[in-house]
Amino acid sequence: MTALNKPVLVVVDHSGGVLTTPSAEVLTLARTLAGDGDVVAVALESPDLPALGRYGATEVAVPELGGQSAEVAAVVAEAVLAVVARSQPAAVLLVSSFAGKEVAARLAVALGSGAIVDATGVQVADDGSLAVTKVVLQGSWDTTCTVRRGLPVIAVKPTSVDAVAVDAAEPAVVAVPVELSEVARAVRVVSRTEHPRGGRAPLAEAKAVVVGGRGVEGDFGLVEELADEIGAAVGATRVATDEGWIDHAAQIGQTGVTIAPRLYIGVGVSGAIHHTAGMQAAETIIAVNNDPEAPIFEMADLGIVGDLGDVLPQALDELRRLRG
Structure with a gap:
């Protein structure tokens, strides 16, 4: 398969300090797209470095949020933008969750590019663009989309990719300064209640x-x-x-x-x-x-x-x- 051979940036999620399965899936996909390029994971909390390395991250960027909550979409988007400016990636990948979709939209607006959410697959086309597949219209159509302008921002549906681990060294950690806007600082999380999951998968x-x-x-x-x-x-x-x-x-x-x-x-x-x-x-x-x-x-x-x-x-x- 054709590869980008450029950095691919992945915004990863953790739960209880452990890398989530959907993030491991997106890292696996990023590894196939990057080829000889780096896979840069953006971790908004203490990163699970062994797991990030196993699933292909060659570098972990940890934005400095200055005490602001990583649960606020504006904060996350501006943190990712700071990493984008530093890493100059070929694409940004996220998990297509409610939060991931909101962040993807904010990134696309700020970058003047396009966002594709609920992706079920991503490949590098012969011309170097990313061909993104997704299902629409009640499952009756399989579509292939591409971002025609700017940096592609793609949110990938959970379970669309099998998470595959590799033998790799633990990635280096880089702190990235972030200058948050007044808009990002205007929201404050005052409480958080997690729904009980029981013993079954989310x-x-x-x-x-x-x-x-x-x-x-x-x-x-x-x-x-x-x-x-x-x-x-x-x-x-x-x-x-x-x-x-x-x-x-x-x-x-x-x-x-x-x-x-x-x-x-x-x-x-x-x-x-x-x-x-x-x-x-x-x-x-x-x-x-x-x-x-x-x-x-x-x-x-x-x-x-x-x-x-x-x-x-x-x-x-x-x-x-x-x-x-």
């Missing part, structure tokens, strides 16, 4: 997701049992969360979390567009619904018409039999 990062809809009629027992059996996260439609059957943090769709898992299993999910807009990038879609006319069957790779109370116990029994 919804947006999971490679497999089991989703319950109206058809579960308030009982997520079988949905959660199936999810635990295959190591999946648990999601829900807006109806299920509005009814109070499960926490709103589990909602997938236009007003919830956007996911791109390798496997999506919808149980009692009708397939309304406000939900499917949030899971359209799933690689394999399995639907279980007792209504043969449910719209979700139009996009499913495997559709099972039947009562979830009959189908899921059979599936669980077979999975356990195969596991021995």
Whole structure:
């Protein structure tokens, strides 16, 4: 594959001092794009240097924020801009989370360039530009986009790339001074509450997701049992969360979390567009619904018409039999 052979800058995220899996995925992608060029990781908190080195960072830039919170998008964007000025990269990559998308937009405006979010793949074209793939229009179109002016800013969907470690030395750390504007300093974080995750993978990062809809009629027992059996996260439609059957943090769709898992299993999910807009990038879609006319069957790779109370116990029994 053609490579840039120039530095690629990656804005990385940490959770509890540990590099997140989506950031490891983006670093892996950056490594393939950079070729002989450096992969510069921008760490806004104490960096997980061993992990950053394993996934390809050759240098870690740590912006000096002067006590300002790295949870404020304006602060992050201006910190990244300071690293851009120092490193002169060929592209900036981020994780396509809510925060990542906001930072990407601010960077593009400040740089006079373009931002592409929810990317599912990036390659270097023959002319040296970046060809970015993403799924649009409820999963019905695969598109290829490119930034035609300025420095490309690309936010990559979690699970779009496999994180692959390499044998590498621990990267050097460079402190980068940042002169924050009054706009960035105007916002102050006064409190922070993290939603409990339990033992399952975060919804947006999971490679497999089991989703319950109206058809579960308030009982997520079988949905959660199936999810635990295959190591999946648990999601829900807006109806299920509005009814109070499960926490709103589990909602997938236009007003919830956007996911791109390798496997999506919808149980009692009708397939309304406000939900499917949030899971359209799933690689394999399995639907279980007792209504043969449910719209979700139009996009499913495997559709099972039947009562979830009959189908899921059979599936669980077979999975356990195969596991021995």
